[in-house]
Amino acid sequence: MQYPIYLDYNATTPCLPEVIEAMLPYFGTHLGNAASKSHPYGWVAENAVEEAREKIANLIGAKSKEIIFTSGATEAINLGIKGTFDAYLGEKQHYITCKTEHKAVLDTFAELQKRGAELTYLEVNSKGEISLDELEKAILPNTKLICLMWANNETGIIHPVEKIFKLAEKRNVIFFTDAVQAAGKIPVFTKGIHLMAISAHKLYGPKGVGALYVRHNHDMPKPLCQIHGGGHEKGMRSGTLNVPGIVGFGAAAQVRMNEMKLEGERLKTLRNKLEKELLEIAETKLNGSQENRLSHVTNIAFGGVEGEELLRRVNQKVAVSSGSACTSISPKPSHVLAAMGLNSDLGRASIRFSLGKGTTEKDIEDAVSWVKKVVVELRNS
Missing domain, CATH: 3.90.1150.10 (Aspartate Aminotransferase, domain 1)
Incomplete structure (x- = not known):
């Protein structure tokens, strides 16, 4: 063809040759389940996952324990948003996002509205830029989370993340950013950010694997798990880990660190x-x-x-x-x-x-x- x-x-993006090479042994030779703690097959798989976790954490300036593996960015977004809603269950909840967010974000918030959440959708100008004044005015006493993407998937416009997190910090609100199009393409950071979604296949890794960065050492609630069954990923996301995919994700993150x-x-x-x-x-x-x-x-x-x-x-x-x-x-x-x-x-x-x-x-x-x-x-x- x-x-x-x-x-x-x-x-x-296509998987890089070095990413494919890194993954291949984990489809056959190193076949273990990373949750199998009683024999070498499981130990090798677990070690590979933790090495990849470290590489991905380095890409975004996080600690490895703050990386939660998912099936992709859509799941990471659902976990971050719905998990936060569940953490505040019983309280009056308000969320702020933008009309130009990815459908994974907008559709998830539409679901929360059905469950009683109040939403503010920020407008943008003709260039796709938000107004920081409008964002600040939109923050209410019961605002739980601000969700704004780092870089837009359709226009490439980059939001002023540093200014956004300072507003969120000042008002003690959780800040979640969809960094899917930014991570591995421009330098990103986690300072002031509580939650961040990233995806392997947008940065020359495999499809079917992503991650949610969950900031530690702060007093606001962390998202509650949305998938139960085994307590994997520190209890935040149950399910057998995609070891080859995670290894590929780590390899891609390391390459992008060096060449972006x-x-x-x-x-x-x-x-x-x-x-x-x-x-x-x-x-x-x-x-x-x-x-x-x-x-x-x-x-x-x-x-x-x-x-x-x-x-x-x-x-x-x-x-x-x-x-x-x-x-x-x-x-x-x-x-x-x-x-x-x-x-x-x-x-x-x-x-x-x-x-x-x-x-x-x-x-x-x-x-x-x-x-x-x-x-x-x-x-x-």
């Missing part, structure tokens, strides 16, 4: 070339900010074309998406772009291009050429 040029690295700065600079150069040339097409505009964003992402609106047909045609030779991979099957315009003020037609005719380790200058040149050809043909049809 002849695959198209891959420019959808925000949806998922130089790779980020390389991708920024390629992204800027792609963006500059596509924005030369008439009736195009950048969705979001040119400054405060991830270096490998651009989101461009193409006026004068029908969105579904644009995406279908572009994907014949360039693999891209119109938004989150979780919602790419929906013909509806992106909720992120809608919150930024784009009308539904332009929202549907917007494409997210996300670059990665396999992206070359020739890929960019070929992608630009193809997209220009498609847009011209659609406008003339």
Whole structure:
């Protein structure tokens, strides 16, 4: 099969060869269950898990005991949000998030609203930025948690995390950040953050494994477990650990620690070339900010074309998406772009291009050429 040029690295990344190599022994030779404490098979598996936990903790500036393994970021988000709600059960609860959060966050909060939680959804401006003044005004005496992503998956915009955590700290509110698109791509930290979701397959690790960072040494409640049965992961997430996946996650985290700065600079150069040339097409505009964003992402609106047909045609030779991979099957315009003020037609005719380790200058040149050809043909049809 002849695959198209891959420019959808925000949806998922390929496993690096060294990640696959690290994982392979744990599918066969080292077959133990990490919870089997009575023989060498279990000891080897447990040791591998703890080594990976340390590497992942190092990536985000945490202690290894603060890393709770999950099946991915969606589970980590559900554990962090629903687990916090359960920890405060019986109290009046208010939560703050933003209209441009990932659906994993928004859908989880929608479920909490059914259970009686009060929600404030912050607005964003045309660049996708929140107002810190509005955030501060939204904090109530019964606000339990602020949940704001580190970097947006559709536009790449980076929220001012340091200023957010200082507001949360001042008002004694738990701060949870979805750092799925940030970890392994830009430096992240845990100072002032209570909960953080990360995912292996967004940083060149395997699918099906993620983690929730749970800060220790503070007096606010920690999330209560949502999956029972065995008390794994310090009682926070029961279930047999995915040892090969966790080993791969650790290997990927270690690689990204060493290469993210130089790779980020390389991708920024390629992204800027792609963006500059596509924005030369008439009736195009950048969705979001040119400054405060991830270096490998651009989101461009193409006026004068029908969105579904644009995406279908572009994907014949360039693999891209119109938004989150979780919602790419929906013909509806992106909720992120809608919150930024784009009308539904332009929202549907917007494409997210996300670059990665396999992206070359020739890929960019070929992608630009193809997209220009498609847009011209659609406008003339």
